[in-house]
Amino acid sequence: MGRSSSLSLCVCVCVCEERRSSLTLIMTSISEWYAGKNVLITGATGFMGKVLMEKLLRSCPDVNALYILVRPKAGQSMSERVQDMMKCKLFDRVREDNPDFHQKIIPISSELTQPGLAISPEDVQTLTSCINIVFHCAATIRFDEPLKHALQLNVIATQQLLSLAQQMQHLQAFIHISTAYANCNRRHIDEVIYPLPVEPKKLIDSLEWMDDSIIRDITPHLIGDRPNTYTYTKALAECVVQQESGKLNIGIIRPSIVGASWQEPFPGWIDNFNGPSGVFIAAGKGILRTMRASNDAVADLIPVDVVINLTLAAGWYTAVHRPKTALVYNCTTGGINPFHWGEIEHHVMSTFKRNPLEQAFRRPNANITSSYLIYQYWILVSHKFPALIYDLFLRLSGQKPQMMRIFNRLHKAIGLLEYFSSQDWEWNSDNMNMLMSQLSADDRKTFNFDVRQLNWPEYIENYCIGTKKYVLNEDMSDIPAARQHLRKLRNIRYTFNTVLLVFIWRVFIARSQMARNIWYFVVSLCYKFLSYFRASSTLTQ
Numbered sequence: 001m002g003r004s005s006s007l008s009l010c011v012c013v014c015v016c017e018e019r020r021s022s023l024t025l026i027m028t029s030i031s032e033w034y035a036g037k038n039v040l041i042t043g044a045t046g047f048m049g050k051v052l053m054e055k056l057l058r059s060c061p062d063v064n065a066l067y068i069l070v071r072p073k074a075g076q077s078m079s080e081r082v083q084d085m086m087k088c089k090l091f092d093r094v095r096e097d098n099p100d101f102h103q104k105i106i107p108i109s110s111e112l113t114q115p116g117l118a119i120s121p122e123d124v125q126t127l128t129s130c131i132n133i134v135f136h137c138a139a140t141i142r143f144d145e146p147l148k149h150a151l152q153l154n155v156i157a158t159q160q161l162l163s164l165a166q167q168m169q170h171l172q173a174f175i176h177i178s179t180a181y182a183n184c185n186r187r188h189i190d191e192v193i194y195p196l197p198v199e200p201k202k203l204i205d206s207l208e209w210m211d212d213s214i215i216r217d218i219t220p221h222l223i224g225d226r227p228n229t230y231t232y233t234k235a236l237a238e239c240v241v242q243q244e245s246g247k248l249n250i251g252i253i254r255p256s257i258v259g260a261s262w263q264e265p266f267p268g269w270i271d272n273f274n275g276p277s278g279v280f281i282a283a284g285k286g287i288l289r290t291m292r293a294s295n296d297a298v299a300d301l302i303p304v305d306v307v308i309n310l311t312l313a314a315g316w317y318t319a320v321h322r323p324k325t326a327l328v329y330n331c332t333t334g335g336i337n338p339f340h341w342g343e344i345e346h347h348v349m350s351t352f353k354r355n356p357l358e359q360a361f362r363r364p365n366a367n368i369t370s371s372y373l374i375y376q377y378w379i380l381v382s383h384k385f386p387a388l389i390y391d392l393f394l395r396l397s398g399q400k401p402q403m404m405r406i407f408n409r410l411h412k413a414i415g416l417l418e419y420f421s422s423q424d425w426e427w428n429s430d431n432m433n434m435l436m437s438q439l440s441a442d443d444r445k446t447f448n449f450d451v452r453q454l455n456w457p458e459y460i461e462n463y464c465i466g467t468k469k470y471v472l473n474e475d476m477s478d479i480p481a482a483r484q485h486l487r488k489l490r491n492i493r494y495t496f497n498t499v500l501l502v503f504i505w506r507v508f509i510a511r512s513q514m515a516r517n518i519w520y521f522v523v524s525l526c527y528k529f530l531s532y533f534r535a536s537s538t539l540t541q
């Protein structure tokens with residue numbers, strides 16, 4: 001055999017080897033791909049970060065280590081926080097499978113708003129030499145965050161994390177969690193990164209020297225037709241990811257309103273008051289009686305386990321297929337399996353009537369309305385008036401009034417949410433469908449994000465029960481006592497209404513002949529109606 005033919009044979013063998021290995025890589029299941037990998041997670045102590053860790057540990061048990069960036073908070077050191085977190089009920093299934101699972105979690109001290117993310121040089125060295133995939137979940141999700149702080153965390157920290165990622169020698173994918181509402185100033189949202197009128201870098205530079213009062217004044221002009229600094233800075237972060245990605249393989253996940261888990265690790269897992277959860281709880285406690293929302297608008301809720309399954313699958317796909325440009329995944333339900341706020345209201349109310357929350361303020365009975373006037377009327381009659389009476393009662397019994405303060409906070413919260421509950425958006429979800437088509441049958445089951453199978457009434461019921469069990473830590477065995485409390489509240493209401501009626505009678509009706517005539521006329525009309533219906537129902541029997 002000549003030299004040239006042996007060389008071409010060698011090249012051919014190499015090409016075949018390379019093809020085979022890339023084919024094997026493509027054929028590996030998601031959990032096989034995560035085996036032996038070192039994963040870096042920001043925002044691991046948050047709602048989605050915890051579910052992400054749990055799923056990785058449970059469904060990819062051979063993952064090598066989860067490096068999590070954590071800061072000390074509320075008087076707790078970083079390690080105390082991580083220890084507490086691992087005791088959380090969310091990890092029960094993982095704990096059962098592997099009681100030593102905590103050994104795979106390696107906390108790294110970091111404050112994302114500080115230069116260099118405040119990671120020590122030794123930790124930078126460790127991370128740059130071993131991390132294979134990054135999930136960037138950390139963010140401030142408060143809608144009322146001052147622009148400078150939201151920019152610091154949601155944009156500048158993302159920029160710094162990307163520059164750290166550029167130094168990682170074995171990095172295969174960088175997954176950034178954005179939000180489906182980053183571009184909520186548009187009605188139709190494609191899976192693309194939309195340009196912004198302002199260059200993120202220039203904005204960062206200019207805000208650096210401005211004092212807080214100037215920034216406060218120019219914030220409305222900067223955010224333009226977006227409702228808050230959160231959605232604005234998440235849009236800026238997407239642009240930063242696009243501009244600073246360099247040679248990294250990037251995936252961007254855009255979930256809509258992330259709610260309790262649908263199936264995993266158990267139905268109804270939720271641990272915070274954000275978004276709809278706070279509204280459901282306030283309605284279940286009988287505090288919230290009205291909210292501005294459109295009955296017919298699509299409620300684009302997405303279960304947290306669906307978002308996390310898609311995120312892990314996108315991590316695998318990004319690392320294996322290395323798309324040339326960042327792939328954006330709109331992770332929403334509205335276009336695939338729509339459900340509306342009116343239907344949510346119905347199912348939330350019906351669940352809390354059957355499974356009441358403890359020590360409710362009033363019987364649960366909330367109504368949504370899109371009319372400003374009706375809303376203001378109910379705010380006055382059903383929120384402010386009872387709050388005043390209750391505070392008066394507290395004052396008279398020597399206690400500190402508190403109800404009006406609670407209602408003021410509630411009004412602020414629902415005021416910030418109504419932008420999202422009063423209108424519809426249309427998200428394109430081609431990349432989510434494409435990703436689903438790339439999964440093997442087994443992966444489609446283990447990392448299920450097919451929301452066509454979601455049964456909304458059942459999901460909302462589990463969601464409400466989840467808020468009761470996991471957010472409020474209420475025991476299901478106390479439901480009879482909670483029902484008894486609701487009966488007591490009903491009797492108080494009947495008594496109150498009777499007293500009010502007698503009072504109105506004494507003050508207004510008994511004193512005027514005309515009012516008495518009108519009163520007798522209304523009563524006799526009601527009586528005739530009743531007799532008519534009774535007679536017609538007897539005839540039809």
Ligand SMILES: CCCCCCCCCCCCCCCCCC(=O)SCCNC(=O)CCNC(=O)[C@H](O)C(C)(C)COP(=O)(O)OP(=O)(O)OC[C@H]1O[C@@H](n2cnc3c(N)ncnc32)[C@H](O)[C@@H]1OP(=O)(O)O
Pocket residue numbers: 141142143144179180181256257258273274275276277278279280282283291293341344345348349366368409410412413414416417420421
């Ligand atoms: C039955 C009726 C059916 C109704 C159907 C209609 C439902 C509509 C729901 C629409 C949701 C739309 C969400 C849109 C999400 C966009 C998606 C995302 O990307 S991003 C993700 C979405 N991001 C968000 O959702 C963030 C929204 N949240 C915020 O921006 C702020 O928390 C704040 C401005 C509302 C209050 O600030 P501030 O006054 O400084 O007070 P703190 O923060 O310190 O909390 C004070 C207390 O209030 C508690 N609580 C908190 N939230 C709610 C709530 N929603 N509610 C009630 N309570 C709430 C909190 O736990 C605390 O209790 P405690 O510890 O004192 O006992």
Ligand SMILES: NC(=O)C1=CN([C@@H]2O[C@H](COP(=O)(O)OP(=O)(O)OC[C@H]3O[C@@H](n4cnc5c(N)ncnc54)[C@H](OP(=O)(O)O)[C@@H]3O)[C@@H](O)[C@H]2O)C=CC1
Pocket residue numbers: 042043044045046047048049069070071073110111112113136137138139140141153177178179180234254255256257258259272274275
């Ligand atoms: N929840 C939702 O409905 C939606 C969320 N998203 C996106 O998903 C991601 C996760 O959201 P979610 O889990 O709900 O949010 P959480 O508020 O529950 O978690 C936020 C995480 O970010 C961390 N963090 C915040 N500030 C800092 C800081 N200065 N330094 C270090 N860590 C910090 C928090 O840590 P700590 O515990 O120390 O505060 C926490 O771990 C976010 O990017 C959000 O924009 C998108 C759409 C909807």
